[in-house]
Amino acid sequence: xxxxxxxxxxxxMKKTLTVLVLVVLTIAFLxxxxxxxxxxxxxxxxxxxxxxxxxxxxxxxLAKAYMEKNPNVNIEFEYxxxxxxxxxxxxxxSSNTAPDVFGVASDVVGNFLENPTFEDLRSYIERDNxxxxxxxxxxxxxxxxxxxxxxxxxxxxxxxxxxxxxxxxDAAGLAYPTDDWTxxxxxxxxxxxxKGEGVNKTYGLRWGVRPTEFYRNLYGNPVYDTATNTIxxxxxxxxxxxxxxxxxxIKEGLAPNxxxxxxxxxxxxxxxxxxxxxxxxxxxxLMQLSDSFAWDAVMLPINTQFNQRMLTTFRGNGWxxxxxxxxxxxxxxxxxxxxxxxxxxxxxxxxxxPELIAYANSxxxxxxxxxxxxxxxxxxxxxxxxxATNFNNMGVYAQINDVVNEQYDLVLAGKTTIDQMxxxxxxxxxKLFADF
Amino acid sequence: MSRKLTRARKYKRNESRLFYSxxxxxxxxxTVFTLxxxxxxxxxxxxxxxxxxxxxxxxxxxxxxxxxxxxxxxxSLKNTFYYVGLSVPLNxxxxxxxxMLLTRRSxxxxxxxxxxxxxxICTGVASYIAWxxxxxxxxxxxxILLNKVGIPPxxxxxxxxxxxxxxxxxxxxxxxxxxxxxLASLQDIPKAYYEVADLDGVNKLQRFFYITFPMISPVVFxxxxxxxxxxxxxxTQPFVMTEGGPANSTYVYGIHLYKSAFLYGKFGYASAxxxxxxxxxxxxxxxxFFSSRYWVFYREEIK
Numbered sequence: 140x141x142x143x144x145x146x147x148x149x150x151x152m153k154k155t156l157t158v159l160v161l162v163v164l165t166i167a168f169l170x171x172x173x174x175x176x177x178x179x180x181x182x183x184x185x186x187x188x189x190x191x192x193x194x195x196x197x198x199x200x201l202a203k204a205y206m207e208k209n210p211n212v213n214i215e216f217e218y219x220x221x222x223x224x225x226x227x228x229x230x231x232x233s234s235n236t237a238p239d240v241f242g243v244a245s246d247v248v249g250n251f252l253e254n255p256t257f258e259d260l261r262s263y264i265e266r267d268n269x270x271x272x273x274x275x276x277x278x279x280x281x282x283x284x285x286x287x288x289x290x291x292x293x294x295x296x297x298x299x300x301x302x303x304x305x306x307x308x309d310a311a312g313l314a315y316p317t318d319d320w321t322x323x324x325x326x327x328x329x330x331x332x333x334k335g336e337g338v339n340k341t342y343g344l345r346w347g348v349r350p351t352e353f354y355r356n357l358y359g360n361p362v363y364d365t366a367t368n369t370i371x372x373x374x375x376x377x378x379x380x381x382x383x384x385x386x387x388x389i390k391e392g393l394a395p396n397x398x399x400x401x402x403x404x405x406x407x408x409x410x411x412x413x414x415x416x417x418x419x420x421x422x423x424x425l426m427q428l429s430d431s432f433a434w435d436a437v438m439l440p441i442n443t444q445f446n447q448r449m450l451t452t453f454r455g456n457g458w459x460x461x462x463x464x465x466x467x468x469x470x471x472x473x474x475x476x477x478x479x480x481x482x483x484x485x486x487x488x489x490x491x492x493p494e495l496i497a498y499a500n501s502x503x504x505x506x507x508x509x510x511x512x513x514x515x516x517x518x519x520x521x522x523x524x525x526x527a528t529n530f531n532n533m534g535v536y537a538q539i540n541d542v543v544n545e546q547y548d549l550v551l552a553g554k555t556t557i558d559q560m561x562x563x564x565x566x567x568x569x570k571l572f573a574d575f
Numbered sequence: 576m577s578r579k580l581t582r583a584r585k586y587k588r589n590e591s592r593l594f595y596s597x598x599x600x601x602x603x604x605x606t607v608f609t610l611x612x613x614x615x616x617x618x619x620x621x622x623x624x625x626x627x628x629x630x631x632x633x634x635x636x637x638x639x640x641x642x643x644x645x646x647x648x649x650x651s652l653k654n655t656f657y658y659v660g661l662s663v664p665l666n667x668x669x670x671x672x673x674x675m676l677l678t679r680r681s682x683x684x685x686x687x688x689x690x691x692x693x694x695x696i697c698t699g700v701a702s703y704i705a706w707x708x709x710x711x712x713x714x715x716x717x718x719i720l721l722n723k724v725g726i727p728p729x730x731x732x733x734x735x736x737x738x739x740x741x742x743x744x745x746x747x748x749x750x751x752x753x754x755x756x757x758l759a760s761l762q763d764i765p766k767a768y769y770e771v772a773d774l775d776g777v778n779k780l781q782r783f784f785y786i787t788f789p790m791i792s793p794v795v796f797x798x799x800x801x802x803x804x805x806x807x808x809x810x811t812q813p814f815v816m817t818e819g820g821p822a823n824s825t826y827v828y829g830i831h832l833y834k835s836a837f838l839y840g841k842f843g844y845a846s847a848x849x850x851x852x853x854x855x856x857x858x859x860x861x862x863x864f865f866s867s868r869y870w871v872f873y874r875e876e877i878k
Contacts, residue, residue: 226837233626233842250840254627337722338714395713396733537838548822552735574644 181213184466184473187231187241188216189224193423194490198242201486205476212469217241225533232256239464240473243291245281245455249365250533252283257290258460263471264289272479273494280529281455291457292478295419295491298523299349299451301325301440302407302417302425305433307332307341311413318438318522322384322449325414325440329393332413344394345406345415350385351544353416356528357381358447363539363568365531368575370539370568372561377445379557386551396551407434418454419520423489426509436519439526453527456491492520535575542567620846626836630843637847648848650823651831654739658827659806661743666802667795670753675787677754678761688758695751703815706745707732732817735824742812742825753798760794761787789872796871800863807856828852 188198195218202214217238219227225247231237237256251257264270273293282291301316308315311331316324329343346353355362358377363370372378388394407415408424410432415421417436425434439449458474460467477483481503484493489509493499499521508514532540546560555563620637622630641648673691677684694702709716710731718728731741768786777785788795810829813819819826819834832852836845 229626229837251627337728338719340713396730533838534840537834541834544820545823548735548820552822554735554822570644 181211182466182469183213183215184240184469185215185217185238186473187219187227187238189219189221189227189242189244190490191221191420194420197486197490201477201483202473204482204486205473208476209472212473214473235463237461237463239461239466239470241459241461242294243282243457243459245453245457246530247533248281248291248457249531249536252288252290253285254290256462257284257288258462258464258467259288259290260292260460260471261287261289264292267475269475269479272496274496277455277494282457291459292474293455293457293494294478295456295484295487295494296524297419297454297456297491298520298527299353299416299418300436300438300519300523301414302421302434302436303414304407304410304412305435306410307413307432315435316414316437316440318519320437320440322440322442326384326388326393329388329413330391333393341411341413342393342395343413344388345412346385346388346394346397347406347416348397349416350547351540352452352530352532353449354378354381354385354547355530355540355543357384357449358442358445359450361528362543362564363536363572365529365536368535368572370565370572372564372568375561377447379561380442380444382547382550382557382560386547386557389551419491422515426489426511426513428513435515437516438519438522448526450526450528451523452530453524454530455494492524535571538571539564539568542571616846616849619843620850622843623841624843624846625840626842633843637844638851640844641847641851647823647826647831651826651828654824654826655807655809655828658739658743658809659803661740662746663799663802663806665743665747666750666753667799669747670750670757670798671791671795673750673754674757674761677758688755691754692751694748699811700815703745703812707816710741733821735822738817738821738824739813742816746812753802756794756798757791760791764790790874792871793873796863796867800860803859803863804856807852807859 186198186202188195190198199216199218202216206212206214215238217227224242224244228237228241228243228247228251231241232251232254235256243251277293277296278289282293283289303316305315308328313328313331316328325344332341332343334341355378358381360371360375360377362372362375362378385394389396406412407417407421408428408431416439439451441448458478460470460474464470477487478494481495481498484495484498485504485507487493488504488507493504498504505517505521531537543564546555546563549555550557550560619630621632621634623633623636624630677688677691681687708714712718712728712730712733715731717731722728729737732738764787768790769782772782772786808829809827810833813825813827814830814833817825819830828848832845832848835841835848
């Protein structure tokens with residue numbers, strides 16, 4: 140179209156606008172289709188994942204290793220930090236733009252089990268006869284829909300243990316904790332280890348931001364039941380004891396108050412904590428600090444009143460395939476590389492317990508302490524799997540978790556009592572389940 | 576005569592054609608990326624949409640639930656207004672005060688301007704995390720300073736009584752943009768006004784209220800409106816620093832909206848919340864515009 144004609148009015152306005160709209164839409168289409176199916180003759184897979192820098196690097200290295208092994212494959216990354224991944228996932232689902240392969244976390248995936256974006260992986264597992272490689276208990280409890288579809292293959296799982304600073308224990312003349320230790324012994328040790336004030340403060344314990352997901356079901360009597368959608372706060376002695384443990388240790392100054400939801404400003408790696416409730420993902424940064432101080436892991440302690448070991452939340456990470464992917468077989472092959480082969484599981488071992496059963500139980504995993512050879516008892520994380528409870532933080536459960544958190548904060552601030560707290564949680568929880 | 580008229584009409588037609596041609600790209604962008612999402616959001620606010628399934632129409636149920644059963648809605652609204660009520664006036668006072676200080680002749684003026692503007696250009700989340708360290712009860716710089724003058728350490732972000740105040744305090748330092756706009760406006764005031772005022776023997780306070788403020792009032796009005804709208808939409812600071820806690824003391828409207836959509840999976844409900852916020856913004860902006868006739872002075876008025 141000649142601009143001079145346009146300016147002279149020889150082209151109608153309708154025609155002008157139509158042409159302009161077409162130009163803009165064409166540019167938009169070209170931009171949107173920029174993700175070529177084949178780049179340099181290679182097949183392109185899109186790969187969505189989350190993680191902090193070390194974990195994200197591990198996942199990218201895994202993808203690079205797969206590309207090296209399969210030179211005809213190009214993997215494009217769609218990385219999002221952990222905090223934004225849930226939002227990203229929902230955007231993928233609502234706009235039908237999920238990557239070919241993407242990660243899922245057990246604490247939020249419960250709400251998406253029936254989502255048509257997930258390819259049913261059961262037939263893939265059965266066809267390749269891989270069923271015995273992973274725990275079916277994990278798959279059934281976390282990644283299986285009501286219709287029986289398997290929406291993800293497990294990659295790693297994450298449990299909690301208590302890490303302890305051996306140097307601080309030695310300096311205080313305390314014996315190292317053992318797996319049969321009790322909650323009372325833990326608190327007593329924390330009292331001895333807590334010293335100083337202000338910048339010189341050493342805390343005996345660090346709960347971090349974790350009470351939120353722990354007091355919910357610390358001693359085996361959960362404050363709400365996800366199977367029956369019922370709330371069980373009012374007369375729950377175990378729940379009250381769990382809240383009391385966290386509140387009392389913080390109020391006594393044995394542990395810092397980080398439970399307001401605030402991001403942590405430094406943890407066990409600073410050497411300022413005698414003990415820390417720690418997950419598998421806390422290990423990776425500690426592996427870089429080989430010379431700072433000696434430390435080890437111990438199972439969570441036992442509550443003698445309930446004769447119950449403190450339960451750990453169990454978080455599973457798995458891989459899913461987009462049901463609309465054009466390269467499902469290739470996506471499946473990539474997932475197998477990460478979850479069914481030892482090399483993939485070895486790369487992920489600093490971030491969680493490998494889900495490949497044979498590898499998780501082998502000396503190759505249990506005695507591999509990384510490049511810096513930082514030796515710690517890895518079996519503690521594995522043993523805690525037997526004392527694990529699932530954590531769901533989506534939908535109505537997230538709403539109830541928020542009510543529990545709010546009430547817990549009020550107890551911590553001295554604005555309400557534990558008895559008032561449980562009554563309020565009972566009332567609010569019943570309302571939320573009734574509206575659900 | 577008629578030929579002249581035809582030529583004029585043709586010129587006008589060509590001009591409007593050119594106008595529409597040029598803005599059509601923006602119009603398409605506006606339609607696709609703003610208007611359509613707004614209409615979709617309005618429609619979904621009348622549905623029980625969970626972000627994945629079909630949009631089931633439920634009439635006004637979301638709006639009724641918000642006002643009748645959602646206790647967090649009131650909490651989030653109160654917290655948001657509390658934040659706005661403190662941070663907007665503070666931001667205005669500080670930006671005007673700093674701008675006035677920076678108009679004084681000093682060899683260090685440019686350095687100070689850069690220093691005061693620095694917090695504004697720092698990436699939000701990174702600076703909020705730095706503030707988390709500053710607010711830390713044990714080794715935070717603020718408590719260390721207070722300790723030096725004998726004031727006991729406070730649990731700034733861990734106490735429901737001080738958490739939101741701490742965020743307001745932090746935001747005081749992010750007023751570089753407002754300050755720069757006021758500074759430009761201050762430098763635009765003719766010096767003759769002050770010279771005449773000096774001859775009349777007016778004091779500094781009178782100079783400010785009778786010359787300076789009326790002359791900068793249009794930009795103060797602009798800053799006020801922009802800061803007000805931004806503050807009503809506050810989200811990132813409390814979300815990053817406290818996630819709305821402790822005890823919902825920093826649980827602002829933006830967090831409620833976000834959690835309702837992405838954590839509770841109630842996208843229709845969140846859309847209704849978004850439209851309520853939009854209406855609140857319109858009403859408050861309207862009131863500010865209405866009030867401006869009493870305190871904003873435009874030079875054109877004395878022509």
